[in-house]
Amino acid sequence: MKIVIISGKGGTGKTSIGACYADMSDDQTVKVDCDVDASNLHLMFENNNKTHYPFIGAKVAHINKDLCIGCQNCVEVCRFKALIKADKPIVNELKCEGCGACRYVCMASAIKLEKEVTGQVIMSQTERGHLSYAEMYAGAEGSGKLVTEVRKQAESLLYKDQLLDGSPGVGCSVIASITDTDVAVVVTEPTFSGLEDMKRVLDLVKHFNVKPYVIVNKFDINVKNTDLIEAVCNEKDIEVIGRIPFDGLVKKAINEGVPVSLYKDSIAGKAIKESYDLLQERIRI
C-alpha cells in the first residue's frame, strides 16, 4: 500500500502531519520525501547508513574559450540573460535553462551543453525504517524527474508499504508524487484559497485513480469554512478523516525538529493520531 500526503499548496501543515504519520508507521513502511524543494523528514529522525546517488538535472551551456571568437551572438540570443557580456562571454549557471539557443547561433562551435549534477538522492536508515529523500545543490530547482528518482530508490528496496510526503501544488512534482500510489491524504486549511486548492488537487487525484481522503488542518480558525470544505467533500463522496485543531505546540515541534505527536499534551498530535488510526481502519476494509 502506497499512501501519499499532499496539499494543493505549501504551508498547510502537510509536512507536520506527514512527520507524525511517518513516526506512527512501522519500520516495514518505507518513508519517501517527495517534497524535494523543502525536504525535511530526514531532520525529524535520526539518520544512519546513508547512501548518496548523484542526480543529473538539466543541461547547462559551457563555452570553450579557445574556440570562442567573442562575437557576442550567444549573449544576444539568450532570453534567460544567462550569458554575461565579456571578451569571451561567461555563463551564469544558475540562470541557464539549457535551451540550446546559444549553441545554435555560435558559428565557432564553441558552446556545448553538458549534464550538470544538481543534487543528490539519499537513502538512509531511521528508527522508523528506510527513508529516501533528496538534497538539492544551491540554486537548483526540484522537478518531477527528481521526485521520480527519489521514488525509484524507495522502490528498489522491494517493501510493499510506502508513506510518501508529496510535493505541494498541482505541478509536475506532485504528479510524480501521486502516480502509482493507492491512497492520497489531502491536507487543506479552512480558507477560500484552501478550498480551491483542495478541489484542484482532488481533481488530479481522481485523474490518477487514487483513493482520496481529506484532513482539515487548523479547522478551528474558521469553523464555517471547515463545514464548507466538509460539505464539498461529502458531495464528492470523499471522507474527511481529520479535523486538526490549532495548537501552539506544532510550532515548537517544528523548531525542535520532532513530530508533534511526540508531545503527549498536544491536541493537534492527538487529532493527527486519530486520523491515522481511522485511515488504517479504512484501508484495511
Ligand code: SF4
Ligand atoms: S557565439 Fe560563440 S563565438 Fe560568439 S561569443 Fe558566443 S561563444 Fe563566443
Ligand code: SF4
Ligand atoms: S542554453 Fe539557453 S539559457 Fe543557457 S546560456 Fe544558452 S541560450 Fe542561455
